[in-house]
Amino acid sequence: MTKLMQPEDPKEAEGVLDEVDRRSFLGVMGASMALAGVSTSLTGCVRKPREKVLAYTRRPEDLVPGEPRYFATAAQLTGGVIGLLVESQDGRPTKVEGNPRHPMSLGATDAFTQASVLDLYDPARVKLPRVEGKVLPFSALEERFEHFKTNLGDGEALALLIDGQESPTLFSLLYELRRSHPKVKIYRHDNACPRNGVAGAGQVGIRGTRPLYALERADRVLCLDMDFLGVEGDVVRNARHYAWRRRITSERDTMNRLYVVEPAFSVTGTNADHRLRLAPSQVGEFLADLIGHMASRGVNAPAGARRPLHAAGRRLPASR
Template sequence: MKPKKTELDAHSAKNQQLDIAAVRERLKATKGREYWRSLEELAGTPEFDEYLHREFPEHASVWDNSVDRRGFLRLMGASLALAGLGACTTQPPEKIIPYVRPPEQLVPGKPLFFATAMPVGRQAIGLLAESHMGRPTKVEGNPSHPASLGATDAWSQASVLGLYDPDRAQVISYQGRIRSWSAFQLAASSEVTSLKNTGGQGLRILTESISSPTLRGQIQDLVTLYPQARWHRWEPAHEDSRTRGTIQAFGRPLNYYYRLDRARVVVSLGSDLLCEPMTGVRYARDFMQKRRISDTSKAEMNR
C-alpha cells in the first residue's frame, strides 16, 4: 500500500522547482547564524508563507473572535465568584472536648509506634505501625522480628490504606438493603437461640490458615460452645507438598528456611525465592546482605 500524502508532502511536490540563485543571494546578505526548517522557508516563497499562516495548519480551527479579552476576563471573574459562593456553606456545629484523662504518652503532633504483625498464610510479618492521635498512618518493618528484620513488602505498605478505604461498608445491609443495628441484633439473637437448642448443628465456619492466636482462640471458644459446629480451613495455594516432603525426609512436618546470607551462588528452578508471600521479605534482605561489600579486601558478591 502506498502511504497517504499529507498536505506538507503535496506542498513540497508543488514547490520542487526553487530559485537557487535567489536563495544564494539571500544567504550572502545574511550576517551571523541563521536557522531555517526547510529550503522553502529559506527561499521565502509566497506559497510557503501561506502554508504557515497558522501555527498548526493541519489541525487549527478558524478563530472565533466573538469573545474579546475584556469579555473573557469578565467571564473568568464571574466563575471565580460563583466558586467562592459555593464554598461558603454553613458547616454543622461540632464540639471539641479535651481529654479529662488523656491516654498515656499521647501528645498531639508526636507519633507513637506499636509493634504488630501482619498475618500471611500460616506465618506473619513483623511490623511497626506509626500512629497519630490513635490513627495508624504508616507501616514499616520491625528490625527485631526474624521474619522481616526491618523490611516490608508492597502488601504491608498498602495494608494501612484498608483502614481508610471509602469502599468499606459503612452500614449494615441485608440482601442489598440497609438495615439498622437493632434489626441486626434481633436477627442474630434469633439465630443464636436456634443454635443453642441444636448444639450448633448445621453451623459451618470456613476460614483460611490462621496464625493469629487471638482469632484461633475465639473460634475454638465458639466451637466449644456449639459442639455440633464444624470449622473448616482451606487454602487455594497451600503448602501441603512442602509438608509431605519434610515428613518423607525427616519423619515429621517441619518448616525449612534458606540461609541466603551465607550462600555464594543461588540457583532457583521454577521458584521465585525473593517474591514468596511468606518468606520473600526475609529472603530478599538476606540475599542483599551478600551483595553489600563491607571489607574491600574480600570484595566478593553472591550471584
C-alpha cells in the same frame, strides 16, 4: 466517591475546622480587593479565615497533638506473618513500616503491606455489621448472636470457611468451638498459603510446619521455579537474608551465588547470577539430573532430604 470520602477530610483529622473554607474565602477576597481598604477601617481587621480549635475532652495520656505515635502490630500475607510499625497521626494511621525487631520483617515491608494503609480509608470498607445486606448496630448484632448460639445444638448445621491464618488465638478459639459443638465443619482455603511447602515438610517427617529458608547461611542457592524474592511468602525476610550474604564489608567476605531454573520471568530470576529457562515439565527432570550428577561426584544430599529426592528420582524417567 467524593461524598464517601468526606468524613476523612484531613482538616477534621487535625481537629481543626474552617468556618469558611479557604477557597471561597479567597474568592470573596479577590473580588473585594478594592474594598479591602474600606473594610479594614470598618471591621478593624482583614484576617485569615477563622479557624476553630477543638480540644480533646479527655486526651489520651501519651498523645501529643500533631505528633506521630507508632504502634507495633503484625499483618498476615501469603501464609506468613510480618511485624509492622504503624504511624498514627492524631488517631489516624498514616504510614506502615516494618518493625526492625520482628524476625520476619527486619525493618522492611513489601508493596502489599505498604499499600495496606489505604484499606483503612477505602470508601467501600464496611463500617458497621451487615446481616443479609442490612446494616445493623452492634447491639442488634449481639442479639442475633445469642439467638444463633441457642439454636446451634451440636453444630451439625454449621460450616466455617476460613483463610490460611496461622494465629494461635484463632486456633484456640476453633478448638473451643469444636469441643462445645463437635459436629461443626471447618474448611480452610487460601491460594497464597504455601501448601506444597507444608506437604514437603510432612514428607520429611515434620508434620504441620512450613519451611523457612536460612538464606543468610547459604553460599549456593538453587531455586527451582519459585519466586522467593518476589511474591511467594516471607519475601521481606528472604530478601534481607539473601542480600546480607551479598554484602562485602571486608576482604574476607564472600558472596552467595543464585541459580534459578524457571519457566517464566520473576523477581528472583532477574536477581539470579545464572538463570536457566525451562518448561515446568522439565524442572523435575533437571532436579533428578542434578542429583545424579551430585551423587556421581560423591556429594550426598542432607539426610532429611534423601527420601523426597529419591521419591522424585523414582518418578522420573531414568534415561535422562
